[in-house]
Amino acid sequence: xxxxxxxxxxxxxxxxxxxxxxxxxxxxxxxxxxxxxxxxxxxxxxxxxxxxxxxxxxxxxxxxxxxxxxxxxxxxxxxxxxxxxxxxxxxxxxxxxxxxxxxxxxxxxxxxxxxxxxxxxxxxxxxxxxxxxxxxxxxxxxxxxxxxxxxxxxxxxxxxxxxxxxxxxxxxxxxxxxxxxxxxxxxxxxxxxxxxxxxxxxxxxxxxxxxxxxxxxxxxxxxxxxxxxxxxxxxxxxxxxx
Amino acid sequence: xxxxxxxxxxxxxxxxxxxxxxxxxxxxxxxxxxxxxxxxxxxxxxxxxxxxxxxxxxxxxxxxxxxxxxxxxxxxxxxxxxxxxxxxxxxxxxxxxxxxxxxxxxxxxxxxxxxxxxxxxxxxxxxxxxxxxxxxxxxxxxxxxxxxxxxxxxxxxxxxxxxxxxxxxxxxxxxxxxxxxxxxxxxxxxxxxxxxxxxxxxxxxxxxxxxxxxxxxxxxxxxxxxxxxxxxxxxxxxxxxxxxx
Amino acid sequence: xxxxxxxxxxxxxxxxxxxxxxxxxxxxxxxxxxxxxxxxxxxxxxxxxxxxxxxxxxxxxxxxxxxxxxxxxxxxxxxxxxxxxxxxxxxxxxxxxxxxxxxxxxxxxxxxxxxxxxxxxxxxxxxxxxxxxxxxxxxxxxxxxxxxxxxxxxxxxxxxxxxxxxxxxxxxxxxxxxxxxxxxxxxxxxxxxxxxxxxxxxxxxxxxxxxxxxxxxxxxxxxxxx
Numbered sequence: 001x002x003x004x005x006x007x008x009x010x011x012x013x014x015x016x017x018x019x020x021x022x023x024x025x026x027x028x029x030x031x032x033x034x035x036x037x038x039x040x041x042x043x044x045x046x047x048x049x050x051x052x053x054x055x056x057x058x059x060x061x062x063x064x065x066x067x068x069x070x071x072x073x074x075x076x077x078x079x080x081x082x083x084x085x086x087x088x089x090x091x092x093x094x095x096x097x098x099x100x101x102x103x104x105x106x107x108x109x110x111x112x113x114x115x116x117x118x119x120x121x122x123x124x125x126x127x128x129x130x131x132x133x134x135x136x137x138x139x140x141x142x143x144x145x146x147x148x149x150x151x152x153x154x155x156x157x158x159x160x161x162x163x164x165x166x167x168x169x170x171x172x173x174x175x176x177x178x179x180x181x182x183x184x185x186x187x188x189x190x191x192x193x194x195x196x197x198x199x200x201x202x203x204x205x206x207x208x209x210x211x212x213x214x215x216x217x218x219x220x221x222x223x224x225x226x227x228x229x230x231x232x233x234x235x236x237x238x239x240x241x242x
Numbered sequence: 243x244x245x246x247x248x249x250x251x252x253x254x255x256x257x258x259x260x261x262x263x264x265x266x267x268x269x270x271x272x273x274x275x276x277x278x279x280x281x282x283x284x285x286x287x288x289x290x291x292x293x294x295x296x297x298x299x300x301x302x303x304x305x306x307x308x309x310x311x312x313x314x315x316x317x318x319x320x321x322x323x324x325x326x327x328x329x330x331x332x333x334x335x336x337x338x339x340x341x342x343x344x345x346x347x348x349x350x351x352x353x354x355x356x357x358x359x360x361x362x363x364x365x366x367x368x369x370x371x372x373x374x375x376x377x378x379x380x381x382x383x384x385x386x387x388x389x390x391x392x393x394x395x396x397x398x399x400x401x402x403x404x405x406x407x408x409x410x411x412x413x414x415x416x417x418x419x420x421x422x423x424x425x426x427x428x429x430x431x432x433x434x435x436x437x438x439x440x441x442x443x444x445x446x447x448x449x450x451x452x453x454x455x456x457x458x459x460x461x462x463x464x465x466x467x468x469x470x471x472x473x474x475x476x477x478x479x480x481x482x483x484x485x486x487x
Numbered sequence: 488x489x490x491x492x493x494x495x496x497x498x499x500x501x502x503x504x505x506x507x508x509x510x511x512x513x514x515x516x517x518x519x520x521x522x523x524x525x526x527x528x529x530x531x532x533x534x535x536x537x538x539x540x541x542x543x544x545x546x547x548x549x550x551x552x553x554x555x556x557x558x559x560x561x562x563x564x565x566x567x568x569x570x571x572x573x574x575x576x577x578x579x580x581x582x583x584x585x586x587x588x589x590x591x592x593x594x595x596x597x598x599x600x601x602x603x604x605x606x607x608x609x610x611x612x613x614x615x616x617x618x619x620x621x622x623x624x625x626x627x628x629x630x631x632x633x634x635x636x637x638x639x640x641x642x643x644x645x646x647x648x649x650x651x652x653x654x655x656x657x658x659x660x661x662x663x664x665x666x667x668x669x670x671x672x673x674x675x676x677x678x679x680x681x682x683x684x685x686x687x688x689x690x691x692x693x694x695x696x697x698x699x700x701x702x703x704x705x706x707x708x709x710x711x712x713x
Binding site for chain 2: 489549552553554555556557560561564565568572650654655657658660661668672681682685686688689692693696697700
Binding site: 045048050072073074076077078079081083084085087088089090091100101104105106132133134135136137149150153159 | 379381382384385386387388389390391392395399400403404407480481482483
């Protein structure tokens with residue numbers, strides 16, 4: 001589904017990604033982790049072309065992301081993405097947030113988009129909030145809306161960029177529950193996250209990054225039982241013992 | 243100090259006999275309002291386009307927009323006005339220039355003043371629109387692109403609606419400025435409020451009354467604009483949204 | 488097509504330079520007086536003495552609501568008239584330069600005070616509290632702690648306002664005072680070369696203001712990274 005092949009990226013002299021190679025098969029959940037500044041957020045933004053990269057190739061469902069001829073808006077319309085800071089559109093009501101792209105990008109008519117939107121809000125447990133505005137919801141609720149917004153486009157895969165890092169601790173689980181449910185339904189997912197509990201529960205593989213390199217790319221059990229690199233061991237020790 | 247006040251002067255028939263001095267003032271008032279509003283529409287329209295262009299990734303477009311802003315910001319308004327009024331007609335092709343020079347002088351003055359104020363203010367509006375756009379959280383643009391919007395759709399549905407809400411207060415002060423700046427147009431003989439005030443000084447020998455009246459008229463415009471913009475601000479407020487991040 | 492003739496410029500240079508001197512003189516004095524008076528107004532506006540803060544608010548709002556042209560006309564036509572009748576100055580004495588400087592300084596003070604007020608308010612309240620906790624008086628805290636930080640952040644805005652002020656000095660045209668623009672206009676009118684002189688004046692203003700504004704931007708960048 002997602003194939004990342006020898007991708008490198010630099011800002012001027014600063015190397016952000018070096019020769020990154022990994023993949024996400026259909027139905028797989030791949031968790032990307034690593035210390036801050038390791039390039040994991042940049043990597044996931046390269047997947048739908050939000051960040052350009054200088055060399056290597058990324059294909060999503062066989063379409064090359066870096067190819068200038070690729071219709072990026074079309075590609076992005078079926079790759080869902082969830083952001084650290086939710087990024088709901090503050091001037092639109094919750095239901096409008098879910099329908100605007102269905103109508104303007106996919107060309108659905110309004111009743112159809114509304115129905116789909118309400119159905120997905122119901123699924124994330126927020127149907128009653130449909131007419132409120134993002135600023136009136138808690139962080140956890142906003143992030144669940146953001147997931148519903150991405151799902152409304154009927155994505156073939158989902159990208160999560162640290163979806164719980166901006167949340168207060170008591171709200172993390174409500175978001176992880178929605179993500180877990182999605183994973184169990186067989187959604188193809190690539191998640192940048194520090195939530196190792198989530199990774200243990202649903203990940204197929206874990207990718208560990210450091211200083212722009214992919215240091216480990218392993219099956220979940222192998223990664224947690226016996227990380228090969230010292231840096232991954234240190235990282236796990238820090239993150240699991242607090 | 244030996245000055246004899248006479249507020250009744252406004253009701254006296256004017257020197258030309260066909261109107262009262264109050265009528266003169268009212269004519270100037272209407273001219274100030276008409277000029278400022280038409281120039282404001284022009285400034286809002288052009289300024290929004292230029293402001294958006296300043297933020298697009300295309301270097302040529304954003305560079306041109308920046309040159310536009312710098313040009314209109316770094317030449318005094320009075321000089322710009324004289325360039326439009328005295329210089330441009332000379333530089334136009336002869337037929338066009340002559341047609342302009344033979345038209346009604348009030349039309350000439352009004353056109354030059356409107357173009358001048360409109361373009362001058364458009365550069366300022368552009369700066370406000372640009373800063374409104376760049377004060378949006380950067381993730382908003384990514385989020386709308388990620389959902390499949392094109393860049394144009396991202397501006398139209400996500401960035402501009404928020405940016406315009408954020409810039410209502412600074413645009414209010416530009417809107418107030420355009421009324422104040424319109425007084426500069428008295429220098430090319432356009433009979434707006436300030437010019438009528440000066441005329442009254444020359445014709446009535448009651449300078450204080452006329453200047454106080456003109457000053458109060460500007461204060462009135464100020465208050466009306468401020469209240470209507472405040473209403474607009476409250477009207478477009480987004481529920482639950484407190485400032486930019 | 489119009490035929491340009493730039494030959495009046497070289498001969499008029501001394502007159503133009505003299506005009507520029509007047510423009511710069513008005514600008515410089517108005518900036519200094521404007522900032523000092525503006526700072527006082529800002530502190531009055533923020534003070535807990537109601538009368539002071541009302542006075543400052545009234546002053547600032549009045550000057551900001553009235554066009555500069557009107558303020559200048561008041562200062563050119565009315566104030567000298569008043570002074571004549573109050574102090575018995577000889578009628579018709581030329582007070583135009585003095586009036587212009589006074590008008591600009593008092594007008595700009597209103598704008599400067601708003602910039603300075605915002606600057607003072609941008610310094611966190613904790614700084615004032617910390618200064619008070621060290622035993623400083625209100626005046627000391629303002630002078631030693633708050634104002635230095637406020638001014639550092641405000642310098643770019645104050646300079647930008649200075650550029651606007653410099654451009655606005657061209658409005659002394661309404662009193663026929665020969666500042667740079669007035670001089671250029673007079674030469675153009677005399678020689679029948681208004682087109683060239685106005686273009687020349689515009690170009691000079693643009694080069695000066697653009698250069699200074701770029702310097703301000705450069706300084707602003709340095710301030711941000713410092």
